[in-house]
Every structure is written in C-alpha cells, then in structure tokens.
Amino acid sequence: MIDRAGEAAWRVVPLGKDDTDIVRHLRKRAGLPMTTSDDQALLRLLTEDVPRALAQVARGLGARRFFSGPVKKQTADEAAEFLRRRHPTVIEADPPRRLERLGVITASVDRASAGLDALLDPALHFSLLPGPNGPKPELLDRSAVDGLTKALDTIDRILAGEDSYRSAAQEAARQVRVADAQRMLAEMPIEKLRAATGERLRLGPLTQAGIRTVQEVLVWDTSLRRLPGVGETSARRMLGAARALWQTAYDEMSVRFDVENRYPETTELLRRLAEWDACRQTRGAAADLERATELAPLRTAIGRKTSHLLVIPTRTLPAAGLRDSIDIVKRRAELLGTSSPSRRRRDVTADPWEDFLARPADYLAMLSELGFLTEDEDAAHGDLPEDIIQAVRDQALSGEYLTASLRGYQSFAARFALVQRKVIIGDEMGLGKSVEALAVLAHLRSRGETHFLVVCPAAVVTNWIREVSDKSKLQAHRVHGPERERAARAWECDGGVAVTTYETLGWWESALAEVRNLACVVVDEAHYIKNPEAQRTIRTNGLIARCKRVVLLTGTPMENRVDEFRNLASYIRPDLVLDATDLSPRKFRRQIAPAYLRRNQEDVLTELPELIEVAEWLPMTKPDATAYRAAVGDSEFMQMRQAAMLQGRESAKVQRLIEIVREAEANERRVIVFSYFREVLDLVAQLLPGPVFGPLTGAVAAGRRQQMVDDFSKAEHGAVLVAQIVAGGVGLNIQSASVVVICEPQLKPTAEAQAIARAHRMGQVHSVQVHRLLSEDSVDQRIVELLAGKQRLFDDFARVSTMADSTPEAVDLSEADLVHQVIAAERQRLAERAAAGD
Structure with missing residues (x-):
C-alpha cells in the first residue's frame, strides 16, 4: 500500500511470469457460461442432493435391509420418496440438454489471452480491482521501477549526511520558541496564575518578595516554598500554573524573523540554517523527498522475478500518478548524486541577517521543511470546528468548468461553502475571494446546476464579468445598464452567471422571485448590506432566504465591526448568532465559525513576499x-x-x-x-x-x-x-x-x-x-x-x-x-x- 498525506493512495501488486497461470485460471473461470437460478438448482440437485439420497436408499436395499436399524430404514424410505417426487420435475426440465449447454466453454483460453494485462479486463472479475465506476487501474512494466531502489538508497545516504546540520537547525528553532515564550511570560502579571488554576491563590507573598511576572515564578522554581507565607501546596500549585502557561505559550509560538528586533537566538537560528543550507544537497527538494518516503515500501516489495506492477488507485489520484512519482524520485536522486555541496557553500561566517534579507523565501522554506511553519495549514481552516474541517477535507471539488488554478486555501474555502451551503467568506483583501466563489459555481455546474447570480456594487461589475470569462467556462451575463433586459432574458433561457447590482435588484426583484432553479447566490462586498433596514439589504436578504446556497464575500475583519457583522451573519445562520455585547470578538467568531471563514494573507501566503x-x-x-x-x-x-x-x-x-x-x-x-x-x-x-x-x-x-x-x-x-x-x-x-x-x-x-x-x-x-x-x-x-x-x-x-x-x-x-x-x-x-x- 502506498500512502500520501496519511491516506492510502495506491494498492500495488508485484507480478511475475509465474502469475500468468493465475490469470489463465481467471480467464477460464470468466469463460464459463452464465447460469440461471434454475441451472444452479439443477446442478445442486444432480451433484449433491441426488447422490446423497441414492446413498441413503442403498442402505434399505438388498441384504443390508435386514441389518439396518429402524432409523436408517426410515431415512432410506424418506430418501426414496424424495427421488420419486423430484423425478418428474427433472425429466421435464430436459437435464441432458441443459447439462450439455453448461458444459460448453464460451471463450477459448490461450497464452495470448492469458497475459498479465488480462487482469485489467473487467470480465475477469478480479477481486482487487474497483468496480466499473471506480478509478482506472494500470499495469506498469518492470522498467518503470528499474533504478528506484538505487535512487532511494542515494537519497537516504545524502539525508543521513545532512542530519547533524538539520538537527542543529531544529534545536536553534526550538530555542527561538523558548525565548519568545519566556519574553511573553516576562510581561505576563502573576495574576494570570489564578486564571490558569481556576483556584484562589494568595499572591501577596510573591508581591512582597518582588515577584511580578509569571517568568519570575519559573526562575524561582522550587525556592518559592521558602518564601514567608507560601506553603508546600501553594508553591506547587503556583509553579504548576506557571509551567502550564509557559507550555501553552511555547506551543502556540511561531518562529518568525523580526528584522526590527534581532534577538541573539534568532541570529543563531539564521546561522544554523545557513550552515545546513551550505552543506545540504536537498534544498528545494522537499516535495520530491516526500515522494521518496511514499515509495519506500516498493523497495522491499519488488523482487528479482517481478516483471510488472498492477497499480490500483484507492482514491482520486490516478494510477499514472505513481509512475510520475517514480520518475520524479529517480530524477531527484540523479541530481543529488551529481551535485557537489562545496559548489553551493555560502560564507556562513558573515552576518546571517544580510543573507536572510537577500533571500528570505529560502529561509522560510527551510523552516517549513523543519516543521516550524505547519500552522499555516491550520490557518487555512480559520476557526472552524474539527468536524467541519474533516467534512470539508472529504468534500470533492470538480474543476471541470474552472480554468484557473486554485491555491490550497482557496480550494478549502470553496469546499467549505459547498459543505455548509450558506456561508460568509471574509478573507483579507487580495486573497482571491472571487475565484473561491467562482470555484463553487463551477463545481455546482459540473453537478448539473445551471443558474447562478452575483450581486455586487456597480464598481465591480466589470471585474466580475472578466473573472467569470477568464477563469471559468461559465457564461457571464451583465444584468446592469442599458442592456439589462436582454441579458436577463438570455440568462433565464441559457443559464450561466448573472452579474447584477444591489440597485438593479429593485428592478429585477419580481422576475427573480419566479426563477425556481437558482442554484447559488454570491453577494460581493457584503458589508453593503449590514444595515438591516436598508432597501438593498431587504431585497438581498429575500434572495438569501429563497436560495439553497449563498456565499457572502467581505474583506472587512469581523473583530473590527462586531455589531454590524452580527447582522450580516444573522441573514444566513440566525441560530448561530449570540448577543455580541456579552462576548469578546474571538468568542463571537467561534460562535459563528460554522458559517464564517476568515484567513489573513500572512497566515496562508508562506512564500513571502507575495x-x-x-x-x-x-x-x-x-x-x-x-x-x-x-x-x-x-x-x-x-x-x-x-x-x-x-x-x-x-x-x-x-x-x-x-x-x-x-x-x-x-x-x-x-x-x-x-x-x-x-x-x-x-x-x-x-x-x-x-x-x-x-x-x-x-x-x-x-x-x-x-x-x-x-x-x-x-x-x-x-x-x-x-x-x-x-x-x-x-x-x-x-x-x-x-x-x-x-x-x-x-x-x-x-x-x-x-x-x-x-x-x-x-x-x-x-x-x-x-x-x-x-x-x-x-x-x-x-x-x-x-x-x-x-x-x-x-x-x-x-x-x-x-x-x-x-x-x-x-x-x-x-x-x-x-x-x-x-x-x-x-x-x-x-x-x-x-x-x-x-
């Protein structure tokens, strides 16, 4: 089994020449005539029931009947009666003719038709193959994996040589997080200890001793119990709370390079990264190395007698993807084997900040490889609950009608809208909210839906027309301006994406009410309808209520205008919205998280500067x-x-x-x-x-x-x-x-x-x-x-x-x-x- 991203991607079956006998057997089985339920009953009668009954009757015939007990005699009589009852039925069914038909092989089997490629024939009913609607399997020749073992060995050897430098960089990054956590706790007052324990603690003795922050509590450590007025139990609780706060701060601390505050530990991290980068040959090969890890099971599965590989996809990845991965790994091993680290070595004795400022993206990529930027993937989820995140991950997204490429976070937003049906996408400006919404419409079109509507300010109508035309195969209709009547009729007749304005809705409102197949409404610059008493809000809200799918787009951060956003959220999910006056913005955001997705550029755009x-x-x-x-x-x-x-x-x-x-x-x-x-x-x-x-x-x-x-x-x-x-x-x-x-x-x-x-x-x-x-x-x-x-x-x-x-x-x-x-x-x-x- 070959895994990708923690899930089974392909099932691979190594095959050799000896396996052709199995294929020949499967071919013979496939060539047997089809049997009806009556045929099966006749065969069972003649091969099982009749022979058993005859054996039982024989015990009651001849001299043996004198030595048989009453039970065997009764059994023989019942078997004879069974044969008498079934005999007319069998004769009427003309068993000789039917048996002759069942004995004819419908397809000849020769060596040509029993090759390994015959396994791909659905008629063989090979149990490992998916059904007719499943992913298509593929048979790879041995040549496709020739050199793979050597390539994997080469990569393993080079990674082992870089491991000490990599480990030093990882430890330096960990120390940055430790120092940042300590700085945070150095500004955290000791009153936070009460919140961390949920208990009443006597902090007066700490204040009298000059201890003001949580970090100072950690510095005192077990010496706290020596302070006047602090007992063994209180000291243990205070120290436990301080350690818990430190651990939380450390776990949530991201590793960042602050050019305004060049701390010594950050400088050391840059130096260690530069050393690792100077010696390593795998820079820029992270994706290829992931492929090598995926293919490692093949190294032991392929034997000397292996001539072919049967590749059976287990999810959406095609079988050809495995062949591509093998080629990628072999090419990467060839590059690593011919490159010389000395030719790429940089002067690591110079100021590492200068090198960082010259190529920050390289350093961010190294941090990502070390696993210190993994929070970026989580940031794509916003504040969504785990069950919704899993549902979004499982949601397919068809690109059949989309001509633009989606980034990972954009794909997530589109699938989120599909799963939750009525949502607000509040991504920061510049992240591509329009293409996220367009991906939703394109997917729905691939599922048979035909009519979609975009409501937006007049200033962005042209942008939307161009987005639809340039990034999808959907037809755009400008239902605004002097040609609005013609465009509206064309949209109602032909389908596609109608782009209109808040003001035009007043003219079109009655006609839209008659449209029964409106699949999705996109409301752009949705902060225009935060006032529930405005006419454009009333009209738009009527559409929202009637349509089964709605995507509201707004780049305004929710925490800056909580009251207005409460109104906006209530249009699509009134059951999730609570009184904002009693909640902090963060708590409020969590309350409406099932309907609201917000990501900032710095959270999802890791390849800075974008x-x-x-x-x-x-x-x-x-x-x-x-x-x-x-x-x-x-x-x-x-x-x-x-x-x-x-x-x-x-x-x-x-x-x-x-x-x-x-x-x-x-x-x-x-x-x-x-x-x-x-x-x-x-x-x-x-x-x-x-x-x-x-x-x-x-x-x-x-x-x-x-x-x-x-x-x-x-x-x-x-x-x-x-x-x-x-x-x-x-x-x-x-x-x-x-x-x-x-x-x-x-x-x-x-x-x-x-x-x-x-x-x-x-x-x-x-x-x-x-x-x-x-x-x-x-x-x-x-x-x-x-x-x-x-x-x-x-x-x-x-x-x-x-x-x-x-x-x-x-x-x-x-x-x-x-x-x-x-x-x-x-x-x-x-x-x-x-x-x-x-």
Missing part, C-alpha cells in the same frame, strides 16, 4: 464622464488620462481609493499612492483619511525624499505616501508599505514595474497588494489594450534576462504613436455612441 495584482475596473460617474468627453473633444490626451481623478469625492476612482486606504488601516497596512500627475497627487493628499505624506515629486530634494519615506515608515497603520511615479518609483526602498495604488495606467510598463519594486523587494515581510485604478470605456482601457502585447513581451524578457531594466526602450510603445491611436479611437467611439443616442 505580489498580488488587482485591476480595479470602475464605471465613470457623471462628473467623470462630462470632464472626460470635454478632454477628448479638445484632444487633450493628458487631461483624458486624469479626468476620472480630478472630480474629487464625486470621482469613482477617488471613492475606491478611499475604500482601499480604510481597508488597509483595518488590516494594519500602509499605502503608497502613485500617479504621473502632480494635480492628482495634490487632490489625493487633501482627500485621503489618516496621516498623508507627500506629495513626493521630482522637485523634492533627494535627502528630503528619504526623510519623507522614513517618517512614513514610522507612522501608524493606514498612513499614506503620495508619490509621483517618475520620482517615488525609482531609487527608494519602502518596505514598510504593503499596499500600492496606481491611479492611472502608465505609458511605459517599466515605470509601473519599478514603482511596485519599491515595496515588493527582498526584506519585505508582508505580501504586497497592487491596485490599478482603471476607468471603463475610457483612455485607460485603450492604453491597457494597446500595451497588452508589449507588456507580455516585457514580462517574458524580464524573466529570462537582467537586461530588461537597462533597456526599457526595447519594449515600451512610442508615446507619440500611442497618443495618436488613443485619441482617434476615443473620438470614434464617442461619436458612435452619440449617433446611437446613448
């Missing part, structure tokens, strides 16, 4: 559109680019920007806002909430620029640095920011890439979110379309060559050409719209 890019396509408001049309009429290209930002609080882009900043504050993040235009930056600096630094422009002296960045980095969460992209995007390191907003598409892709690199760089300890503010049906869309080809070229070029940064002119579109094309296209589009009366 770059998450979001295109925020926004409709123009009326003031935006008026200013934009005027700029197009005057052929003012630069005014066209910034028109959608200069209308202040009436601008859709400004409104979205304010939302991003507020959400960043709630998630304890800082923001950089980039624009090409000084007028936009001045306006943004006036309107944004929280502390705002800048504008940082080309007119600011270099020394002052760095001071501005330093002040911004020391500011509280929610702080904003406003910077001109041609100035702030070059030469500055701004790792303290983890949210980047670009107000308009730039004419050179390299400008955006360099600006993003100010925050997304080695040493960044947060994932970086990039929000591009884009206006629908505008110059933004034209620029994006025209630069799409050049952007792809730039990406390909930059991935394979460091020359990209030094030769941006090789991939940037001529600004003069772009301006000419955009103005011409926009004039034509607006003219056509005016002619159509729009």
Whole structure:
C-alpha cells in the first residue's frame, strides 16, 4: 500500500511470469457460461442432493435391509420418496440438454489471452480491482521501477549526511520558541496564575518578595516554598500554573524573523540554517523527498522475478500518478548524486541577517521543511470546528468548468461553502475571494446546476464579468445598464452567471422571485448590506432566504465591526448568532465559525513576499464622464488620462481609493499612492483619511525624499505616501508599505514595474497588494489594450534576462504613436455612441 498525506493512495501488486497461470485460471473461470437460478438448482440437485439420497436408499436395499436399524430404514424410505417426487420435475426440465449447454466453454483460453494485462479486463472479475465506476487501474512494466531502489538508497545516504546540520537547525528553532515564550511570560502579571488554576491563590507573598511576572515564578522554581507565607501546596500549585502557561505559550509560538528586533537566538537560528543550507544537497527538494518516503515500501516489495506492477488507485489520484512519482524520485536522486555541496557553500561566517534579507523565501522554506511553519495549514481552516474541517477535507471539488488554478486555501474555502451551503467568506483583501466563489459555481455546474447570480456594487461589475470569462467556462451575463433586459432574458433561457447590482435588484426583484432553479447566490462586498433596514439589504436578504446556497464575500475583519457583522451573519445562520455585547470578538467568531471563514494573507501566503495584482475596473460617474468627453473633444490626451481623478469625492476612482486606504488601516497596512500627475497627487493628499505624506515629486530634494519615506515608515497603520511615479518609483526602498495604488495606467510598463519594486523587494515581510485604478470605456482601457502585447513581451524578457531594466526602450510603445491611436479611437467611439443616442 502506498500512502500520501496519511491516506492510502495506491494498492500495488508485484507480478511475475509465474502469475500468468493465475490469470489463465481467471480467464477460464470468466469463460464459463452464465447460469440461471434454475441451472444452479439443477446442478445442486444432480451433484449433491441426488447422490446423497441414492446413498441413503442403498442402505434399505438388498441384504443390508435386514441389518439396518429402524432409523436408517426410515431415512432410506424418506430418501426414496424424495427421488420419486423430484423425478418428474427433472425429466421435464430436459437435464441432458441443459447439462450439455453448461458444459460448453464460451471463450477459448490461450497464452495470448492469458497475459498479465488480462487482469485489467473487467470480465475477469478480479477481486482487487474497483468496480466499473471506480478509478482506472494500470499495469506498469518492470522498467518503470528499474533504478528506484538505487535512487532511494542515494537519497537516504545524502539525508543521513545532512542530519547533524538539520538537527542543529531544529534545536536553534526550538530555542527561538523558548525565548519568545519566556519574553511573553516576562510581561505576563502573576495574576494570570489564578486564571490558569481556576483556584484562589494568595499572591501577596510573591508581591512582597518582588515577584511580578509569571517568568519570575519559573526562575524561582522550587525556592518559592521558602518564601514567608507560601506553603508546600501553594508553591506547587503556583509553579504548576506557571509551567502550564509557559507550555501553552511555547506551543502556540511561531518562529518568525523580526528584522526590527534581532534577538541573539534568532541570529543563531539564521546561522544554523545557513550552515545546513551550505552543506545540504536537498534544498528545494522537499516535495520530491516526500515522494521518496511514499515509495519506500516498493523497495522491499519488488523482487528479482517481478516483471510488472498492477497499480490500483484507492482514491482520486490516478494510477499514472505513481509512475510520475517514480520518475520524479529517480530524477531527484540523479541530481543529488551529481551535485557537489562545496559548489553551493555560502560564507556562513558573515552576518546571517544580510543573507536572510537577500533571500528570505529560502529561509522560510527551510523552516517549513523543519516543521516550524505547519500552522499555516491550520490557518487555512480559520476557526472552524474539527468536524467541519474533516467534512470539508472529504468534500470533492470538480474543476471541470474552472480554468484557473486554485491555491490550497482557496480550494478549502470553496469546499467549505459547498459543505455548509450558506456561508460568509471574509478573507483579507487580495486573497482571491472571487475565484473561491467562482470555484463553487463551477463545481455546482459540473453537478448539473445551471443558474447562478452575483450581486455586487456597480464598481465591480466589470471585474466580475472578466473573472467569470477568464477563469471559468461559465457564461457571464451583465444584468446592469442599458442592456439589462436582454441579458436577463438570455440568462433565464441559457443559464450561466448573472452579474447584477444591489440597485438593479429593485428592478429585477419580481422576475427573480419566479426563477425556481437558482442554484447559488454570491453577494460581493457584503458589508453593503449590514444595515438591516436598508432597501438593498431587504431585497438581498429575500434572495438569501429563497436560495439553497449563498456565499457572502467581505474583506472587512469581523473583530473590527462586531455589531454590524452580527447582522450580516444573522441573514444566513440566525441560530448561530449570540448577543455580541456579552462576548469578546474571538468568542463571537467561534460562535459563528460554522458559517464564517476568515484567513489573513500572512497566515496562508508562506512564500513571502507575495505580489498580488488587482485591476480595479470602475464605471465613470457623471462628473467623470462630462470632464472626460470635454478632454477628448479638445484632444487633450493628458487631461483624458486624469479626468476620472480630478472630480474629487464625486470621482469613482477617488471613492475606491478611499475604500482601499480604510481597508488597509483595518488590516494594519500602509499605502503608497502613485500617479504621473502632480494635480492628482495634490487632490489625493487633501482627500485621503489618516496621516498623508507627500506629495513626493521630482522637485523634492533627494535627502528630503528619504526623510519623507522614513517618517512614513514610522507612522501608524493606514498612513499614506503620495508619490509621483517618475520620482517615488525609482531609487527608494519602502518596505514598510504593503499596499500600492496606481491611479492611472502608465505609458511605459517599466515605470509601473519599478514603482511596485519599491515595496515588493527582498526584506519585505508582508505580501504586497497592487491596485490599478482603471476607468471603463475610457483612455485607460485603450492604453491597457494597446500595451497588452508589449507588456507580455516585457514580462517574458524580464524573466529570462537582467537586461530588461537597462533597456526599457526595447519594449515600451512610442508615446507619440500611442497618443495618436488613443485619441482617434476615443473620438470614434464617442461619436458612435452619440449617433446611437446613448
């Protein structure tokens, strides 16, 4: 049996030439004619019942009848009577003809038809094979495992050589957890001892002795009983409580590299990891080594006479997956056998923090291999109870209609929604809540459901249309705007995903009430319906009540707005919601955990720093559109680019920007806002909430620029640095920011890439979110379309060559050409719209 992730993945049967006799026997058995129940009764009568009755009758015949007792005579008489009764029935059934038919073999058996591959024939009814609806087995030739034993031996030998370094790194990591636990207890007052024991303890003697913290209790240890007023029993209880608190702190403590507080034990851990990394040949091979562990049972199962392997899947993994694992392990062993540790050795005598800042992802990967980042898998479960977690794990997720790849935590969220039916997914912004919900819809489509509905603010309708079209095979319908009636009819007729707005629900409400096959409703930006008295809440809540499956999406952390969230949760699971005034946010979260899943980026994105890019396509408001049309009429290209930002609080882009900043504050993040235009930056600096630094422009002296960045980095969460992209995007390191907003598409892709690199760089300890503010049906869309080809070229070029940064002119579109094309296209589009009366 081959296990994967603690579960049986494949059953493997080694086979040799001698096993062909078994196959031939199975083939002969399969060639026997099919028998009916009457046939079976006749055979049983002729082979069992009649011979037994004849033997009993014989005891009552001839001379033996004189020596038989009364019991045997009675038995003989009963047997004779049995034969007399059955004789007419048997004669009527024409037994000779039936026996002749049953004696005919329906299929010939020769060596060709009795080869080992015949085991895969369902007609043989081989008991180890799954049924017709089960996973498909496969017969592998011996050559598939040739060299596997040698490969496993090579890997074992290399791992043994690295073991001492690995063990030293593990111990160093353990010491980091010990020190962190001690620091936590050094700040924990001794009053916590009472809570830990649930008993009344006299702490006065400790205070009189100058003992203030739980850690000091541990330092005193058994000497506590020597203090005046502390007896043997009290000392034992105090010390036991302190040790329990320490153990809890240690168990829950994660190993992290804090660049702001470089503790000696953390420095030692980095040094030990560097030493292990310098000598080891298995770096980056964690997944391959897992495969080697899986295949270890094959080493003893395969003998010299083995010619084939019958691979029988026991779950969703195909039989071909075993062959792939074997190839992976053999390739990894070949690489390890030819690599030289000395060629990869680093200077471990240097400052390990410098090496960490240069490649933090490598160190995090090593911690993961050592088992000190295992809490990340648990974080994907949020606060869910264990029974729900197990149910989610067991839930299948079909990707038949999904074209996007899901991360593990995204798959978990989709399966959670399928298991619990009506849920709130509250993942932090940037984790991909929309694709999680889309995975739910795609799975339901694979199960025969056809009609799905997304309700969202008008500003994200375009994003949803694009998500559905780009990441699934489902048909998207924009039930919003001038074409809403046609789109609604098409959706009702053909099915797919209807994307509509809270406001449009008022128009569509009565028609939706008649839709009986609505399989799932997705409510995006669900905090819009936290007010139960609002009309959009009443309409949406009506849909929630009628539909059997509902997914509410909101990135607002629950603990920041418990009262509002209580309302939101009550729409889908009123039975789980208690009075929030009597509960701490954490307890409240646990109460509604069966319906609520929340994960933060730092919990599930372990390969830091992660770059998450979001295109925020926004409709123009009326003031935006008026200013934009005027700029197009005057052929003012630069005014066209910034028109959608200069209308202040009436601008859709400004409104979205304010939302991003507020959400960043709630998630304890800082923001950089980039624009090409000084007028936009001045306006943004006036309107944004929280502390705002800048504008940082080309007119600011270099020394002052760095001071501005330093002040911004020391500011509280929610702080904003406003910077001109041609100035702030070059030469500055701004790792303290983890949210980047670009107000308009730039004419050179390299400008955006360099600006993003100010925050997304080695040493960044947060994932970086990039929000591009884009206006629908505008110059933004034209620029994006025209630069799409050049952007792809730039990406390909930059991935394979460091020359990209030094030769941006090789991939940037001529600004003069772009301006000419955009103005011409926009004039034509607006003219056509005016002619159509729009």
